[in-house]
Amino acid sequence: MKTINQFKMRLQAKSTNESFARASVGAFIAQLDPTIEEISDIKTAVSEAVTNCIIHAYKEFSGDIYITVKIFENNKVKIVIRDKGCGIDDINKAMEPLYTTGGAERAGLGFAVMQSFCDKLRVISKVGKGTTVSLFKEIKSK
Amino acid sequence: MECKLNIENDILTAELDGEIDHHTAKDIREQIDLEIEMQNPKTLVLDFSDITFMDSSGIGLIMGRYKKIKQSGGKVKIKNPSPNTFRVLKLAGMDRLAKIEREE
Ligand SMILES: Nc1ncnc2c1ncn2[C@@H]1O[C@H](COP(=O)(O)OP(=O)(O)O)[C@@H](O)[C@H]1O
Ligand SMILES: [Mg+2]
Numbered sequence: 001m002k003t004i005n006q007f008k009m010r011l012q013a014k015s016t017n018e019s020f021a022r023a024s025v026g027a028f029i030a031q032l033d034p035t036i037e038e039i040s041d042i043k044t045a046v047s048e049a050v051t052n053c054i055i056h057a058y059k060e061f062s063g064d065i066y067i068t069v070k071i072f073e074n075n076k077v078k079i080v081i082r083d084k085g086c087g088i089d090d091i092n093k094a095m096e097p098l099y100t101t102g103g104a105e106r107a108g109l110g111f112a113v114m115q116s117f118c119d120k121l122r123v124i125s126k127v128g129k130g131t132t133v134s135l136f137k138e139i140k141s142k
Numbered sequence: 143m144e145c146k147l148n149i150e151n152d153i154l155t156a157e158l159d160g161e162i163d164h165h166t167a168k169d170i171r172e173q174i175d176l177e178i179e180m181q182n183p184k185t186l187v188l189d190f191s192d193i194t195f196m197d198s199s200g201i202g203l204i205m206g207r208y209k210k211i212k213q214s215g216g217k218v219k220i221k222n223p224s225p226n227t228f229r230v231l232k233l234a235g236m237d238r239l240a241k242i243e244r245e246e
Contacts, residue, residue: 015163016165018163018164018165019161019165019195037225037226043195044195044226044230047163047197048197048198051163051197051199054164105167105171105199105202105203106199106202107198109198109234110197110198113198113230113233117229
């Protein structure tokens, strides 16, 4: 697939950056003329992935979050959110709805939200190296 | 993010404004919990009329308050979520735990 446009950013894993990250990705996608619902789906999924980097990946030490957004032909979008944090030992278990290692205030639904609000979700992780979450969505436009 | 609290007839209403994510949830949680502990309300109404964004951190926030107020026999109502927020609530099955009210 041919890449038509691309956006990359690297930001510190701080909770104040959660809103900035999802708003930036949303603003970049806006060129595809998405519906309000599509923009909201993407912002919600990005917010989940970025939040996971902040609260889980970099729980013990601080680091950066790497976000790449690619727009392909046919209005297809791929968003990659990568961290160099602790990694996930058992991805299947982590992706189960309600599973969380984050304590009482976490719902354990981040992956479920990403899955349901995107067309496809891919997670690659290595303990001690980090995690890469790829979100795929086709913008049907108005 | 703003959280206006108001208590009347054992009903604690939290009027929320802005975006609910992991960053903003902490402050809202602390404010609501303090009020629940002081006032011991029978019902907690979360007014979402002015909420423009919510992810699963909002579900954690609602679940936590639900568990807290349920201990003393109370309940939670969610008022006026946007269509997008409603989809997150629905995905989490919140409509089975709390009454979701929509008005124009
Ligand atoms: N980037 C990440 N790095 C390390 N662990 C992660 C990461 N993302 C998710 N996890 C693990 O997967 C679990 C489930 O994530 P999620 O579905 O988003 O729920 P929650 O964030 O509420 O815990 C987390 O509790 C954590 O153990
Ligand atoms: Mg999460």
